[in-house]
Amino acid sequence: MDTAALLATAAVFAAGVLYWFIWVMGSAEVKGKRAVDLKMGSITKDKVQDKYKQYWSFFRRPKDTVESSENVPAFVDTFYNLVTDIYEWGWGQSFHFSPSVPNRSHRDATRIHEERVVDLIKARPGHRILDVGCGVGGPMRAIAARSGSTVVGITINEYQVGRARSHNRKAGLDGACEVVCGNFLQMSFEDCSFDGAYSIEATCHAPRLEDVYAEIYRVLKPGGLYVSYEWVTTGLFRADDPKHVETIQGIERGDALPGLRAQDQIAGVARKVGFEVVEERDLALPPAGPWWTRLKMGRLAYWRNHVLVSVMTLLRFAPKGVVEVHEMLYETARHLTHGGETGIFTPMHMVLCRKPIDKASS
Ligand SMILES: C=C(CC[C@@H](C)[C@H]1CC[C@H]2C3=CC[C@H]4[C@H](C)[C@@H](O)CC[C@]4(C)[C@H]3CC[C@]12C)C(C)C
Numbered sequence: 001m002d003t004a005a006l007l008a009t010a011a012v013f014a015a016g017v018l019y020w021f022i023w024v025m026g027s028a029e030v031k032g033k034r035a036v037d038l039k040m041g042s043i044t045k046d047k048v049q050d051k052y053k054q055y056w057s058f059f060r061r062p063k064d065t066v067e068s069s070e071n072v073p074a075f076v077d078t079f080y081n082l083v084t085d086i087y088e089w090g091w092g093q094s095f096h097f098s099p100s101v102p103n104r105s106h107r108d109a110t111r112i113h114e115e116r117v118v119d120l121i122k123a124r125p126g127h128r129i130l131d132v133g134c135g136v137g138g139p140m141r142a143i144a145a146r147s148g149s150t151v152v153g154i155t156i157n158e159y160q161v162g163r164a165r166s167h168n169r170k171a172g173l174d175g176a177c178e179v180v181c182g183n184f185l186q187m188s189f190e191d192c193s194f195d196g197a198y199s200i201e202a203t204c205h206a207p208r209l210e211d212v213y214a215e216i217y218r219v220l221k222p223g224g225l226y227v228s229y230e231w232v233t234t235g236l237f238r239a240d241d242p243k244h245v246e247t248i249q250g251i252e253r254g255d256a257l258p259g260l261r262a263q264d265q266i267a268g269v270a271r272k273v274g275f276e277v278v279e280e281r282d283l284a285l286p287p288a289g290p291w292w293t294r295l296k297m298g299r300l301a302y303w304r305n306h307v308l309v310s311v312m313t314l315l316r317f318a319p320k321g322v323v324e325v326h327e328m329l330y331e332t333a334r335h336l337t338h339g340g341e342t343g344i345f346t347p348m349h350m351v352l353c354r355k356p357i358d359k360a361s362s
């Protein structure tokens with residue numbers, strides 16, 4: 001091949017890559033995602049690698065030390081600085097799973113799973129509802145819109161607060177949705193100040209579940225309902241099966257969890273802090289459609305995203321650590337899928353609780 005032909009081939013190839021790059025970004029924008037905006041939360045380029053290493057060294061430390069429990073909220077905050085943009089970009093504004101629904105889109109299935117909360121806690125106009133661990137507010141907006149209630153969300157991550165407020169404004173729901181930055185283990189809200197509360201796949205980050213449940217109990221009005229979708233191991237999990245252990249530890253490490261609890265512990269914790277348990281059920285069990293199929297179907301997209309984040313890192317649109325964080329999430333998706341397929345793990349063990357009517361705070 002002579003030089004001219006070589007140059008022409010190279011030019012065609014470069015144009016192809018550029019066209020593909022623009023197409024990927026364009027299609028992501030059409031779906032409402034922000035392909036060019038992988039800033040990694042509030043972390044600057046140079047700090048991403050350090051934070052990422054810090055995150056891993058934390059999760060490799062021996063478990064159950066008092067010191068690590070105290071540090072959990074700070075590391076969870078670091079984790080969300082690392083993953084929030086990728087989550088939003090690759091999953092949407094709701095950071096949770098949902099049972100798949102035949103002939104319905106992921107978006108619909110997500111909304112259905114969120115709106116179920118409205119019926120469970122009987123949220124209605126005039127109510128003030130607490131969203132414990134609100135992320136960037138996908139569930140909050142769906143629940144406020146559906147119920148006519150006012151929803152107040154709390155998240156430990158400052159970056160998510162900004163994202164959630166901006167989404168609330170764009171959705172015209174900033175009058176109905178409020179977002180505060182804080183630790184759900186020590187909330188600044190008044191005793192008995194909420195008519196209802198919910199947490200969607202968030203309390204799994206608490207080192208001791210009783211601490212967050214006790215706080216929710218405190219801020220609920222007597223008679224108020226609280227529902228939680230909990231991440232737990234099921235009765236099928238065998239601690240003496242190395243593959244089970246690898247999967248569960250993979251889920252814990254890749255999702256910043258201090259340790260998954262067993263399904264049969266949840267109601268006991270709720271009762272211990274004073275709640276009446278109204279209902280308890282794994283929403284992932286049949287006839288519910290599998291929640292993990294959405295993760296499985298994304299293999300091609302993961303590869304595309306990997307190329308995209310690599311190119312963006314190369315062009316310095318994204319900080320260095322993004323590629324590694326993306327790889328870590330890919331690995332986590334594998335563990336989550338295995339957890340779902342084997343049935344040893346569920347992200348939607350639902351527990352519905354009531355604060356007894358004759359009790360004031362604590
Ligand atoms: C409740 C929690 C988060 C649950 C899920 C929202 C996220 C768990 C794993 C995440 C993802 C895994 C693979 C990513 C993929 C490699 C990337 O290309 C696009 C984004 C992913 C699909 C990402 C999206 C969010 C999750 C599904 C935990 C933290 C308690």
Ligand SMILES: C[S@@+](CC[C@H](N)C(=O)[O-])C[C@H]1O[C@@H](n2cnc3c(N)ncnc32)[C@H](O)[C@@H]1O
Pocket residue numbers: 073076080093094095096132133134135136137138139154155156157160182183184185199200201202203205206
């Ligand atoms: C997986 S996300 C779920 C977000 C939201 N519920 C949703 O479904 O989109 C978990 C959320 O819990 C929040 N969180 C974890 N630990 C927290 C803590 N100690 N205090 C406040 N928020 C916390 C995280 O910041 C994040 O917003």
